[in-house]
Amino acid sequence: MSTTTAAVTHPTYGNWRRPRRAGLGRFGLVGTIGVFGGLVLTLLASLISLVAAAFVLVPFAVLLLPLLIRTQDGRNLYQLVMLRVGWLRRKSRGSLSYVSGPLSQRPGGRFRPPGLLSRVSLAEGRDAYDRPFGVLHHRGRNLYSIVLGCEPDGGSLVDPDQADVWVASWGEWLARLSHEPALRGASVVVETAPDPGTRLANEVLPRIRPDAPPAARAVMEEVVERYPDASSEMHTYITLTYGLPQGRKRDLEEVLTDLAIRIPGLLSGLVGAGGGSAVPLSAERIAEVVRVAYDPAVAGEVLNVRAQYGSSGLEWEDAGPAACVESVRAYQHDSGVSRTWLLSLAPRGTVRSNVLRGLLEAAPGTRRKRVALLYRPIDPATSARIVESDRRAAQFMATSGKGMVQARAASETRAAEQTAAEEAAGAGLVEFSLMVTMTVDSTEQLPDAAVIMRNLQAGARISMRPADRMQAAAFACTLPAGILPWEHVLIPHELQEAL
Amino acid sequence: MPPPRGWPGPAGGQIGHLDPPTMWRATTVQACGLWPFAAGSGAPMTGVPLGQHLYTGATVCGDPLSWFTRARYISNPSLFMLGMPGLGKSTLVNRMLIGLAATGVVPLVLGDLKPDYADTVRALGGQVISIGRGVGGINVLDPGAMAEAAAKVGGDAGRALAAEAHGRVLNMVAALVSVVRGRPMDDHEQSVLSAALHHLRERTAPGRAPILPDLLAVLQEGPERVRSVTLDRGEDARYRTAVDPLHRSLLGILDGPLGGTFAAATSTRIDAAAPAVCVDISRIGEADTQLTAAAMLAAWSDGLGSVAAAHALADAGLAPRRWFFTVLDELWRPLRAASGIVDRIDALTRLNRTLGLGDAKITHTLKDAEALGSESDRAKARGFVERAGMVACAGLPRNEMEELGRVVGLSEREISLVSSWSSPPGWGAGGGEHEEPPGRGRFLIKVGGRPGIPIKVAITDAERALHDTNQRWTPNAQVPATATAV
Numbered sequence: 001m002s003t004t005t006a007a008v009t010h011p012t013y014g015n016w017r018r019p020r021r022a023g024l025g026r027f028g029l030v031g032t033i034g035v036f037g038g039l040v041l042t043l044l045a046s047l048i049s050l051v052a053a054a055f056v057l058v059p060f061a062v063l064l065l066p067l068l069i070r071t072q073d074g075r076n077l078y079q080l081v082m083l084r085v086g087w088l089r090r091k092s093r094g095s096l097s098y099v100s101g102p103l104s105q106r107p108g109g110r111f112r113p114p115g116l117l118s119r120v121s122l123a124e125g126r127d128a129y130d131r132p133f134g135v136l137h138h139r140g141r142n143l144y145s146i147v148l149g150c151e152p153d154g155g156s157l158v159d160p161d162q163a164d165v166w167v168a169s170w171g172e173w174l175a176r177l178s179h180e181p182a183l184r185g186a187s188v189v190v191e192t193a194p195d196p197g198t199r200l201a202n203e204v205l206p207r208i209r210p211d212a213p214p215a216a217r218a219v220m221e222e223v224v225e226r227y228p229d230a231s232s233e234m235h236t237y238i239t240l241t242y243g244l245p246q247g248r249k250r251d252l253e254e255v256l257t258d259l260a261i262r263i264p265g266l267l268s269g270l271v272g273a274g275g276g277s278a279v280p281l282s283a284e285r286i287a288e289v290v291r292v293a294y295d296p297a298v299a300g301e302v303l304n305v306r307a308q309y310g311s312s313g314l315e316w317e318d319a320g321p322a323a324c325v326e327s328v329r330a331y332q333h334d335s336g337v338s339r340t341w342l343l344s345l346a347p348r349g350t351v352r353s354n355v356l357r358g359l360l361e362a363a364p365g366t367r368r369k370r371v372a373l374l375y376r377p378i379d380p381a382t383s384a385r386i387v388e389s390d391r392r393a394a395q396f397m398a399t400s401g402k403g404m405v406q407a408r409a410a411s412e413t414r415a416a417e418q419t420a421a422e423e424a425a426g427a428g429l430v431e432f433s434l435m436v437t438m439t440v441d442s443t444e445q446l447p448d449a450a451v452i453m454r455n456l457q458a459g460a461r462i463s464m465r466p467a468d469r470m471q472a473a474a475f476a477c478t479l480p481a482g483i484l485p486w487e488h489v490l491i492p493h494e495l496q497e498a499l
Numbered sequence: 500m501p502p503p504r505g506w507p508g509p510a511g512g513q514i515g516h517l518d519p520p521t522m523w524r525a526t527t528v529q530a531c532g533l534w535p536f537a538a539g540s541g542a543p544m545t546g547v548p549l550g551q552h553l554y555t556g557a558t559v560c561g562d563p564l565s566w567f568t569r570a571r572y573i574s575n576p577s578l579f580m581l582g583m584p585g586l587g588k589s590t591l592v593n594r595m596l597i598g599l600a601a602t603g604v605v606p607l608v609l610g611d612l613k614p615d616y617a618d619t620v621r622a623l624g625g626q627v628i629s630i631g632r633g634v635g636g637i638n639v640l641d642p643g644a645m646a647e648a649a650a651k652v653g654g655d656a657g658r659a660l661a662a663e664a665h666g667r668v669l670n671m672v673a674a675l676v677s678v679v680r681g682r683p684m685d686d687h688e689q690s691v692l693s694a695a696l697h698h699l700r701e702r703t704a705p706g707r708a709p710i711l712p713d714l715l716a717v718l719q720e721g722p723e724r725v726r727s728v729t730l731d732r733g734e735d736a737r738y739r740t741a742v743d744p745l746h747r748s749l750l751g752i753l754d755g756p757l758g759g760t761f762a763a764a765t766s767t768r769i770d771a772a773a774p775a776v777c778v779d780i781s782r783i784g785e786a787d788t789q790l791t792a793a794a795m796l797a798a799w800s801d802g803l804g805s806v807a808a809a810h811a812l813a814d815a816g817l818a819p820r821r822w823f824f825t826v827l828d829e830l831w832r833p834l835r836a837a838s839g840i841v842d843r844i845d846a847l848t849r850l851n852r853t854l855g856l857g858d859a860k861i862t863h864t865l866k867d868a869e870a871l872g873s874e875s876d877r878a879k880a881r882g883f884v885e886r887a888g889m890v891a892c893a894g895l896p897r898n899e900m901e902e903l904g905r906v907v908g909l910s911e912r913e914i915s916l917v918s919s920w921s922s923p924p925g926w927g928a929g930g931g932e933h934e935e936p937p938g939r940g941r942f943l944i945k946v947g948g949r950p951g952i953p954i955k956v957a958i959t960d961a962e963r964a965l966h967d968t969n970q971r972w973t974p975n976a977q978v979p980a981t982a983t984a985v
Contacts, residue, residue, distance in 0.1 A: 013532020016525035073521045086515035095505070098512025106506070114512030115505040140503035153950045154539020156554050157943075159910040171531030178527075188535040200558050203544055209603040213623040213774045215961070216601035219594075222959040223548045230957065232556040234540035274536040324512065342520030346533075353534040360538035362556055373535050376522065386524075419526055427526040432533065435520055473514040485519035488504070493522070 010160050011167075014350035015415050018074060019386075019431065021498045028076075029498035031067040038064065067499070073344035073465070076499065082490065087328070087469040096326045098472075113290060113320035116476045116483050122316035124283040125256030127263040134283030135259060136482050137252070138241075143184060144255055145241040145482025146263065147286050150270055150278035152236055155354055166274030167353040171427070173269040177240075178377035178428035180262070184243040185484040188373045191235045191289075192362035196300030197228030202307035232362035237281070237289070237480035240266065286480070287319040288312055293479055294321040296367045296439055297335035324472070330446055331471035336367055336439040339446055340474035341453055341464040343434040351461060358459040359436070363452050368439040372478040376431040376486065383429035391416045433485075436464065437478040542952065545570035547598025549591065550956035553941065559954045561944065562595045563889050564604060564824060564857040572946050573888025576857035577848060580942075581864060581884075581903065582893025583921050587940045589615040591891070591956050592826055592859050593965070597623065599824050600775055604857075607825045608777040609802040610795040612832055617779045618965050625775025628767045630794045631782030635767065636760040637797040639671045640699070641708035644771050648808035652815040660811050664804065665700070669693050671800045672714070676748045678793050679755060687729070688745045691718075694725045711753055711762040718746050757793050771805035771821075778802065785832070792840060795833045799843055803854070810855055825858045831867035834880055841871065845879045848886050860887070864899045865906070881906070890945045894920030894938030913951050917943050 021029035038060030046053035066077030090096055102109035112118055119139045124132050136145040155163040177183055201224045208217055242259070244250060263280055270278040281289070288306070291314055292299045306312045324333035331338045347355060356371075363369050378386065394416040398409040423429065436456075438449045450466075457464050467474035477485045486493045505513040542557035546565030551558060567576035578595075582588050593616065596606040600623050608616040617627050629635045645664035649657045672692060673684045684692075695717045703709045717725065721738050729741035753762050769776055778798040783790050802825070812818035825847075827833070833840045844860070851858055860883055868880035884890065884906050892903065897918040904914055920938025940958070943951040 011532075013529050015529050016523040018521060019524045075518065079518055083515070083518050090513060090515055093507070093513075094509030095507065095511050095513035097510050098505070099510040104510065105508075115514040116503075118501045118505045118512070119503055139500070150536075151541030152536035152539050153541055154554065155534070155537045156539065157910060157912050157916065157950045157953065159912060162910065166536070167531050167534045168528070170534055170536070171527045171529075174531055175527040190535060190538070190540070195556075195558055199544055200548055200560070203546075203560055204548060204598075204601075207602045209601065212601040212603065213625075215622040215624070215965075216597045216774075219597045219959055219961050220548075220601045222961055226959065227548055227551070227558050227957070230551050230556065231558040234538065234555055234557065236536070236540045274534070276536075276539075276541050326512075326514075343523075344521050346523040351532055353532050354537045356533055356535065357537040360535065361554065371535075373533065374520070374522075375530075378524075422526040422528050425528075427528040429524060430527050430530050431522040431524045432530050433520040433522050434533070467518075467520075470515060470517055472512065473517050476514075477517075485517050486522065488517045489519050490516040493519070 010352065011164055012350035012352055014347070015418055016346045016432075017415070019497050020074065026068050026070055027064070028067065030495075031064060031499070034060070034064050034067070071344075071465075072463075079499075083469050098321070098324045100320055101322050108317065110317040111320045111322055112317055113294070113476075113481075114324065115472050116488060117290070117320070117479075117481060120316070120481065122283045122286065123252055123256065125260050127260045127280055129264070131280055132282040133260070133263060133280035134286040135256060136286065138482065141487055142244045143241050143482065143484075143487070144244070144259065145239050146259055147281040147289075147480050147482070148238040148240070148263075148267065148270070148278050149281050149285070150236050150238060151276040152274050153276055154357075155274065156357070163274070163353060166272070169269065170273035170275075173273050174375060174377070174430050175426070175428035176269060177375065178379055178383065178430065180240075180266075180377070182242045182244065183240060183377060184487070185241045185482075186375045186377070187239045187480070187482070187484075188375075189237045189239065189370055189478060189480045190360045190372075191237070191293075191368065191370045191480075192360075193233055193296070193299065193368040194362075195228045195231035195233050196303060197224065197231075198300040198303040198307070199233070200224055200227055200231075202304065234360075234362060235289075236275070238270070238275075238278070239480050239482045241482040241484055281480075283316070284311055284314055287314045287316045290316075290319040290479055290481060293368065293370070293439075294319070294324070295334035295336070326472040328468050329466065329471070330443060331475050332443070333475075336441065337443050337446060338437050338439040338471070338475050339449060339453075340435060340437040340467040340471055340478060341457070342467050342474065343462060344465045345463040346432075347461040349461075356460050359456045363438070363456065365440075365445075365452060366438050366449055367441055368437075370437045370478045372435045372437075374433045374435065374477075374485065376484070378429040378431065380428065383423055386429060387416075387420045387423045391420050434462065434464070435467075435474060435478045435485075437475055539950075543570065543572065545572075547595050549594060549942075550940070550954040553953040553955055559944075559952055561889070562599060562824075562857070563859065564599060564822060566889060566946070567852075567857065575848075575886060575888040576851055577887045578857075578859040578889045578891060579884050579887035580859060580861045580891040580893070581899075582891075582895060582942075583938070584863060586893035586920065586936060586938045587942075587956060588861050588893050589613075589828055590940070590958055590962070591942060592616075592828070592861060593619045593962065594956065594958065595859065596620075596775065596824065596826065597962070599857075600625075604822045604824050605771070605773070606775045606777075607802050607806070607823050608775075608828075609798040609825055610827070610833060611777050611779045612781055612791075612829045614777070614779045614781040615828055616826060617777050617781075620775040620777035622965050623775040624773075625777060626767070626770050626773040627777045627779055628769065628798075629779045629782060630760060630798065631780065632759050632790070634782050636763050637794070637801060638708055638710055638763065639675060639761050639797055639800070640668055640696070640710055640714060641768065641801075642668055642700075642804070643768055643801050644805040644808035645811075648811050651817055652811055656811065656815060660808070663807065665693075665696065667800055667804050669696055671797060672696070672749075674796045674800075675752055675757065675761065675793055676745070678789055678796070679748055679751050679757065684745075687741065690728045691725060691742055691745060694728045698722050698724050711749065715746070715749055715753070718742050718749070756787070756789055760790065761793065761797065769801050769805045771809040776802065776805075788835065791832065795840060796843070799840075803847075803856075806854060806856055820855075823854075823856045825856060826861070827858065828861045830860050830862035830883075831870070834867065834871055834876075841876045841879050844883065848883055864895065865902050866899070888946065892917045892943045892945070892951075893941065894918070894922075894936070896921050907945055908948055909945070910950070913943060913945075916953060 045056040069077040098114040321333040546562040563576040566572040642664040649660035731738035813820040900914040940956040
């Protein structure tokens, strides 16, 4: 039996590449233009005098050299320095801490989420099945996000064939996103936490009859008390962020109607992709998720209140922390300390579809863990252009180089050809990334979390770097609140590719 | 309104520009390889808490009644459980009994063969009825709770219930006769029996239940009502010819192996108002198939009669509505005992929704069904698994799992997982207290075509004291005080 199953090949996945414009060596497109521009200017200056040439050459060299110094994942010295400068500036201004509530300077005296979430407002609409769904409006960028909650069965007990079908359907779902008009990005957030036990208590205790046999009551109470220690809970959220063209004004009602129409279609594909039954999250649920992320200690209480009264009554204005402090390596918020890691290298080589399982499953020793997979779908027209230009570049490299370069160029060509074939067969292009936030109870536990994280990323065959000096922002990105990191950078991502 | 990156100034929490994570580009047929649903997050949380999900650690709750009534995961409130001995099947069912009893459901163990449930039922303050030679019996002619309910309800509903009670007694006597004879009763004998029972009920004083010798006396006397259905045309000889075979069989019941248990007035009647009921037939020897079958049939007849009576009373608004949960452990034994039981369980699996009754059927392997006498019985027994809303597997050998997979649809991984649980523990570990089989307390719960939920049952200290199926293997010094007191 086992020999026959081993003989069947199951698809592996790979061929992901870092989008980068070709350039001279490590320079990138902008650097290359800079080098040639500098050389031309130097030559022109050398017509005047050698001293003038030196005067032109030296600043260019100084400006261009940092582009040569790069980290493993392609960030250059400028980016690193800019991050530090920004950090020092914020530190000197005292922006590293945040205080909200009635005693703070925040208008209204409420507990608004800080930083990237401070301009977000939350509205609610009703979908085709009359279910409420929350819409996060990111005012500055005019983006609207919806959040879907789903309950996947997981791939651990289904046959590999079935899992392959699910994964392929997930790919189709992603491909559909690139046809979704005005979709700016999507994320899947998988959150794990120890079971606070309130869900169990709310399921069991209210149902115990007053005249129940004392022995039965004793056993049930013992179960309610003991089970949470060994249990964990897991939530999967999918956020979709839509943009409106800059400057175009649409009123909220119109946007809500538009989104309500799209929800059933988006949900339908998820069951087939192994996502289980999916429902949109109401505004209140979104606020609860954010609130609990900032203050993990209230997780049980929120569940409790919801179970008792049907709703928690939590509003977005109160979903933030009362106080938080950002430090270089950590982000302290109400009752937790978090650290976030960012993807630097996607799995090298090829992987099976269960590669992320270890990373997604509950990690003992942490208070909460959120794994966010970020997707930036590329529209079909742009995809076709990218694929073609990649292929041309690869072919050019293959025909111009020789020796060792030749072999590498050949594999580049193969990869580009494969991408082109897949694109032609109907697949979309997507850019993806990954962020992981771990929350622990105190700063002392952070080194342990880092060790756990190192093991997890090794298991997932990816490499990640801590989001140092931007922990607050990174924390917000792993919340199911529709924050797309590439929308909040200094240099637009189109230009970033060229750097 | 704050600026896009938060409030400026001290304690404003403004953030800097992001240095975003590296974006990677791939076609969607490759990017989907980083599948975010690889670890499941869903675990049912409705019902009795059973244990933890083996992979995600989430608490799993479930029982056939809650999944049928509240969660609507299943269309039929029944559980079929399979697994090798000693892996904790009855422990899990005991947990369901306790959990359901806490919510007001009445557990009915109609024929506890081991006994696995008597201690639990006793702890719940329920009624434990022992049946066996010299221990206790059941009066099959007692219409029991149904007749009482019929009198209370009154009117048309009461009359219907009384008729139903009569039918139940008739069936029960017929079943006993079949057990003794080893073949079903003839049709004309049934009508004689029916007439005799009617007559008997009319002449018995209210408040007293007739017993088998009374029925024999009626046949002996041959009142007009009984005579008329035999077409005796006034001739005593014709009447005798018609009733003699029945007469002989009933005498056989009285004097034969079943007599002591079924002829006397019921020692204890099933009390549907008790928090739990257990009919303990463990005193009957395993080889005594006739008595086992008869006792189970009688217990079922009486138990289901009580259920029907409770519902009739609730329909009439005379009693609060109660749900019931029956347990059929060691299903292979009753199945083999008598053909009639297969039919009864078969009827139960189809009607349990209308009866307001959830059930759990427990057996070792699917092969237990194969050991039945007739092909139709085998087919019916196989149908139990197909119709069960919820199937739970403890450790089973691989070939058994493959067999089961043909009925309920199991993936190769599920088969490997469950078959790994049936392997014995390692030799080494010195035989300490903690060395237990790898599959102990592990179950795979299947509902329809969905992937199974693997759970590990964690029992509480209170339960551990209650439930020990290895009691007879406990050395003398460790016999718990409660066991000696019983």
